[in-house]
Amino acid sequence: MAFEGIFVLFVILICLLTLLFSRIQADLVFLGGLTLIIVFNIIPVTDALVGFSNEGMLTIAALYVVAAGLRDTGAIQFIIQKLLGRPKELWRTQAVIIAPVLSMSAFMNNTPIVASFIPALQEWARKYRIPVSKILMPLSYAAILGGTCTLIGTSTNLIVNGLLISEENMALNIFEPAYVGIPIAIGGFIYLLLFGRKGLPDGSSSLSSFENTREYTIEMMIRESSPLIGNTIEDAGLRHLPGLFLVEIVRDGTILAAVEPDEILQENDRLIFTGMVESIVDLQHIQGLEPATDQVFKLNSPRRDRHLVEAVVSPSNALNGKSVKEGEFRNRYGAVILAVSRRGERIRKKVGDIMLQTGDILLLETPRNFADRYKSSNDFLLVSTLDQSGTPDYSKSWVSWVILGTMVLAAATGLLSMFQASFLAAGAMLITRCTRGGTARNSIDWQVLIVIGAALGIGNALQLTGVAETLAAGFIGFAGNHPYMALIGTYLVTWMLTEMITNNAAAVLVFPIALSTAASLGTDFMPFVMTIMFAASASFATPIGYQTNLMVLGPGGYRFTDYVKFGLPLNLIVAVITLLLVPVVWPF
Template sequence: MTIEGIAVLCVILICLILLVSTTVSVDIVLFGGLAVLFISGIIPAEQALSGFSNEGMLTVGALYIVAAGLKETGAIHFIVQKVMGNARTVKTAQLRIMSPVMVMSAFLNNTPIVASFIPALERWSRISQIPVSKILIPLSYAAILGGTCTLIGTSTNLILNGLMIEEASTRAIGILEPALIGIPCAIAGFIYLVIFGDKLLPERGSSMDTFQDPREYTIEMIVKDSTALSGKTIEDAGLRNLPGLFLIEIQRNGRAIPAPGPYEKLRGEDRLIFTGIVDSIIDLQQITGLEPATNQVFKLNAPRNERKMIEAVVSRSNPLMGRTIRDGNFRDRYDAVVLAVSRSGERINEKIGDITLKSGDVLLLEAHPNFVQKYRNANDFYLVSSIEDSSPVTYEKAWVAALSLMGMVVLAATGILSMLQAAIFAGGLLLVTKCFRYTTALESVDWRVLIAIASALGLGSALQYTGVAEQLATNLLSFAENDPTLALLLTYLATWLLTEMITNNAAAVLIFPIALSLAQSMGVDFMPFAMVMIIAASSSFSTPIGYQTNLMVYGPGGYKFTDFARIGLPLNLIVATIAVSLIPYIWSF
């Protein structure tokens, strides 16, 4: 092994140690390691920057924009609401999310599925009070396991099939042939995650964190006529257990129903009065069938999906001091609508328009984002700040977002466009149809995840460039000693190790010629080796850097590097045992 190869291994080892033993974010560690290799001249710029032009990394970036369109229009919230239902336990939540995701990932690319579900599951977690860290790793693992069940489930399978077609001595893989081993592995993984997922996964990112904000607002909402919400009980409508938000009264036909019970049925035009924290009020705004009691929100100039929620503290010099919100023409003066008012913890019983403004009142506004820049330094307010991720969901364009997603999947699955082309097409369509603002699209991209993916690809490229990857694989497979079963086990081990260190596609491409030569030298059929590689290349459960869906859930789930090893290593062992044991019987040597 060359000095450069040893240096690459040392840098990667240091990166792994830092990821395991420190709280430094994965993007900083991986980018730092890549920077060391580039600055020291061990790898040229072309190799160091290869990850930043990688089609897979760019596809993930485009998919964030598509996911933002699904989120902003409410399409994905509707889907998740149907899938998750009223799940109240971690096991139930994991069952509900893994079952459909496994099936969907068998026939669709698993990356857009995970990208679309992440933001909706974060919101669902806040409402259900089930920590998001309990469901995002199962989401990623279910997508990975489902992708192994068909030829089109993951790009790795397609790449391997393409390599086999180029070889005259091998046959192509049938579209459902991987299911013979993929389904047993997926079922075993499903059972393992359901049994041990709750115990082995950390409790982080819990919606209980929202209770740290003591400021409470009183807000009124109206139940719209002819919606699914009308006729449901409070509990079935999901209004009973909103974290930090309480339904204190229902006003119906001129009479008040104080402290309504969970089985009280809602009716059209009911006025619901809530008191609670701002995060849950944002969630409340996104429930289908509810709308703010003040009709002023429909009179603003900007479309609702282009607005944001903003908090503003009324100053002593505000010209509306001592006047009601209605009499002061608040909307006309500020081009903003007051949704709720917080006043030193006291409950304000008046309707929004009848509230007399006082110095120190905290107003929850719905306005165009430029409100913050316009009034940040004005004397009207002591403090003005926008609330992140608070654009109201309108649902009118949910069908556009859903059609864009389906179109993207069909175009990519049929080969008309590549996954990257299809994702860019779908994202562009969502922007052109004004499903969200351009600035929202930029804000929706998790740049830290993209930097981490690109840096991981760069480190993988360094392993290939210096010949370390091929040398490690060759040395490992040299222990086969003409024993096909041992050769199969070593092929699995080599592919899995490279998948965890570089990427699944790169691992498959590197191991393919070595495994093919091994099978030919032994005079045995190559198909068992191909199937082992399909399973091993997708079995990236032990680290967050081997598979892009793991990196995508890493940040939102609040995970540490060791969380993946704790729950992923046993799953790796289970899948490896099933694959190496069954494959020789299904595809004989």
């Protein structure tokens, strides 16, 4: 093996060891490895940077924008709330997430499914204080497992089928992978449910402690045409909200205290909630509920372009000793006070009647630039933005659903590639104002894109230096004249390359070697072809082997070792099922 090949292997080893035994971020590690390959001129710079123009990487960038449109219109949040409701047991929650994702991924590209679910599951998990780390990795794994069930489930399956057509002039039926794919999906489903609670890291909840929290009392209103009208408190999801309590309902001047769960909501009901600031933020995202103060509707900017902000009244504020109404807070600051907390306690008064004092913490609904304008002002001691996403524009949720459905349909029918369809969908989200340019830009996880681009560059170096081909041929060659041992070798080398250079690259690299092996052994090539297909999709032990694993890396707060600990047993399960069933369904 030449110096260049040895150097690339050394770089990969250093990257893996750094990820396993340090807390350095994955994007820095892979970017550092790629930099070494470029500096030592192992391969041309254009080949090293090929990952940053890769269609798969750019497709993910576009899908982040599509997901932002779905989030900003409340489209996915509505489905998630209806699907999951209020969590009772973690394994049931995981089951309700995994089952539909498994089914959808069999017929849809799994990348947009994961991209769409991530922001909604993050918000749902925050609302109910469920560690998001317990549900995002199962989401990715379920999408991968479901994709193995049909020919169109993953791009890898389509690539292997294309190679089969070009090399052997035969094509697979759309449901042919299901003979092995369905048992794999069932085995993975059982594993995720049995070990998902203890095997996954326990990320901290945003309300892990109830100490030293700020409490507010806020008044919300059921406006005309609210979808909550006619629902009971229980059905509307307003009972047992974490960190929040429905104190009373004011209806036509009558106070309904000790509200029962079967109380039916009516138009113009005013709901008085009390609770912690994080819970008040979540309350703003419930469709059909709006702040009762009319001042909110007098702000110039639409609600989706506003933030929730906390500001502490300073001693030099001119409104000290004045009521909110008397001081004309909205006219002075262009913001509306939703609630006031004093020394950590709630104030039981209408907001307009509260006399402001130094140290009062104001919960404000403000334009997006409020924090920048007043963070250095003498009027406030501290200004902190609580909610960056704003209130969803539910009136456009149907638009975002149409855009998503059109994208999936165009890609599934072959009318457009996934790359083309995703960019058109991202553009449509911006044109229809389902999301705004600034929001879309901020929604892109640049860390994930850097990891993908750098990892693809390192993988390309592995191929161009001949290391990958040498390792693959040598590994399979150890099998000798035993077809079953050659099949095991094909699976192992495809799997290992998948974890290092991505699934599609691994499949393309091993395919011709496997065909040659089958020919030399005098056996049918189909067992080897199908083994490559399943092995290239079985990427659970590292985040870099499959793009959905990378997509949940940051949002889930995972480390590289989390994938090894939880994903490696799943790799073994898939390997055993594949190697037992493939020779039965497609004999040698």
